[in-house]
Amino acid sequence: MIESFLFLFTGIVGLVTIALMITSYKSNPFYNAFLLLIIVIVSIRFLIHGSYELGIQNVLAPKEGPPSILYLILIPCFYLYYKNLVRQKKTYNPEDLKHLIFIIFLYVINTDTTLKESFLFHLGAITNFILIGLFILFYLILIFKLLRKDIWLKKNIPISNIHFSLIKNWSIYLFTLNILGSIALLASIYKEVNSESMISGKSMAPLILIFWLFIFFKILISPEILYGLPILNKKLLKFTPPKLNNEEAFASANKNWILEPDTQKNHQDLKLQQKIRSNIFSYIDEIDKLSNEEFIFRNPKASFSDIANKLGVPTSHIVYLFKYHSNISFSEFRMRSRIKDSLNLIEQGYLKTNTLESLAYKTGFASYNPFFSAFKKVTTYSPQDYLKFKKH
Secondary structure (H helix, E strand, C coil): CCCHHHHHHHHHHHHHHHHHHHHCCCCCCCHHHHHHHHHHHHHHHHHHHHHHHCCCCCCCCCCCCCCHHHHHHHHHHHHHHHHHHHHHCCCCCHHHHHHHHHHHHHHHHCCCHHHCHHHHHHHCCCCHHHHHHHHHHHHHHHHHHHHHHHHHHHCCCCCCCHHHHHHHHHHHHHHHHHHHHHHHHHHHHHHHHHHHCCCCCCCCCHHHHHHCCCCCCCHHHEEEEEHCCCHHHHHHHHHHHCHHHHHHHHHHHHECCCCCCCCCCHHHHHHHHHHHHHHHHHHHHHHHHHHCCCHHCCCCCCCHHHHHHHHHHHHHHHHHHHHHHHHCCCHHHHHHHHHHHHHHHHHCHEEEEEEHHHHHHCCEEEECCHHHHHHHHHHCCCCCHHHHHCCC
């Protein structure tokens, strides 16, 4: 009775979670899609089980045996959710259907009487436990490698650190529950196999339901985690307290970058995209280092080709990067980098022994006038007013 009520309660909480996700779906369709599919499948299953066992309805009965195998689709869906959480894409890939092959195979060999008596089941009913265990382990390893490479070990990332930490903590939280849920599921299947019961994965239902409640409540409490890395920064800026313009401009140079642009590309750019897509992260990282650590823009004539030569790549790659992966133009990026450099020099006491004119030349400006205009544009202060502001 209590277990049935828990099924029903978890299913209802799942429906509430689905309602929240659907409201975000229009503005961010892709990143919610796989997680939404997962929660829809789980919630419906829980509702059917709870309502049937409590006598609320008797039309839909909970499935056991081979039909339960189809619920393994949740495993690759989690992998695809993580994959598209960190890599923005606009369309679905038909190749994702390959993740269904093993599930269909497992379903077929469990429904075909001839196959069930073949060499595939020479170990008996424990065969299902072994196959499902290997299937789950395979995807857990895939997910671990993906998250470890693209999130957990990332240090220089093209969004603000606060927002990146949100996704990082969420991925750790969810993956931990994935592992615990997988262990509980395998324990359930093992128990059912040993007792010669039909496979349902519900032998340890209370524990599995609690794991799902943790996922649902986490989403309800922090709905911003539904957004993937490439657009998370843009979405959350709506809720970030405003800063002084000069602080906002230089709190993180990473805000200049976007991973996947919406701009249409011509044929030549599309061909170039295929060559450098996997290097976008490293290009952004290296350009930021050239700007912030090697001060490449102190050279008054710094250009695309200078950056390309430093990175050892064709100039067209850098042109493409600023055309499609930067929120600002190259000249704007260069100007802001120089002003950032000048602010850092001011903080280090450069003006104690030098003039503002000297600072302008030091940071790559051809004269004081363009330095003055750029400084005021970026910080909203003239250099003199900024110094007064800092003094007070």
